[in-house]
Amino acid sequence: MPLETYLIYLAAVGVFFATPPDTSQLLIISNSIRHGLRKSAFTIAGDLTANCLQMTAAAFGLAAIIATSASAFSWIKWLGVAYLVWIGVQLILTRDSTDEVSADVSGERFRLFRQGFVTSMANPFAVVFFGALFPQFIDPAAPVLPQLFMLGVTYIVVDGAILLLWGWLGIRAATALKRFSFGLVNKICGTLMIAAAALLATRDLQPQK
Template sequence: MPLETYLVYLSAVMVFFATPPDTSQLLIISNSIRHGLRRSVFTACGDLTANCLQMIAAAFGLAAIVATSATAFLWIKWLGMAYLIWIGLQLILSKEEGRKAAVSDTGSSLRLFRQGFITSMANPFAVVFFGALFPQFIDSGNPVLPQLLILGLTYIVVDGLILLLWGWLGVRATAALQRYSLGLVSKICGGLMILAATLLATKDLQPRR
């Protein structure tokens, strides 16, 4: 892959992330506020693992199948929305357990990983996105697999850095919220999750016919 092509791809990925936070980014902000940046890394790992599976699906041509199945889109879309609302309501209805719990270590690594994984997998548009993006930068005259690995790893690294940045911003927000009660922090986190669900529900995921 020529360096010029790679730099164009890198620029395209950076532009893609120059938007307001999406559902996965809202989730890591929320988990960073509640559990700290170190533990929210597990959420980022879950998200990136889902991205890797979505890239593999795109590479095997499943993007075309998903793009033509309105039923699959709708089911994944609404199940994902319901999951995020469930997380949000749990946070909003959680009871205050004291000021020291404002940044809690109670979220298990597996639970935080699962939240990131399911939230990312709940967006079927990702498979179509990768299936449409990668072919634009692949040289058919050279082996395809190494090019896919380069494109995929680049996306994962950029996405991971962006997620950590949002998580760090969440930690900074925690410092500003320390003078308030844990109940308020939990309600803010729950509101973020419901906002994420709303974004997922209103995003146009209908495939073109």
């Protein structure tokens, strides 16, 4: 892949992320406020794992199937919406932080990983997005798999860095919020989760123009 093409791809990915926080980023902010950046890294890992699977699906041509079968896949999105609303309502109804204390550290890590994974996988648009993005930067005269690998790894690195940045911003917010009651922190985080659900609900399976 020519350097010029790769730099254009980096710029395109950068422009894509130069937007207000999306569903996954709101989840990272919420978990960073409640659990800290180290624990919310498991949520980031879950999100990026889902992205890898979505890229693989796009590489095998499933993007076209999803794009033409939106009604068949819409239930995935709505399950994700319900999942996020459920988390949000639980947080809003929690009055203190006692639910955060758990001896099952591995269970908590898996729960945070699952939140990131489910939230990302609940957006089938991502497969369509990767299916539309990658072919624009692939040279058909060169081996395709190495190019897909480079594009995919680059996206994961940039996405991971952006999620860490949003998590850090969440930590900065937590410094101020935790001077107040934990109930207020939970209500704010729950509201973020419901906002993430609303964002997911408004997404469709058609690539954005």
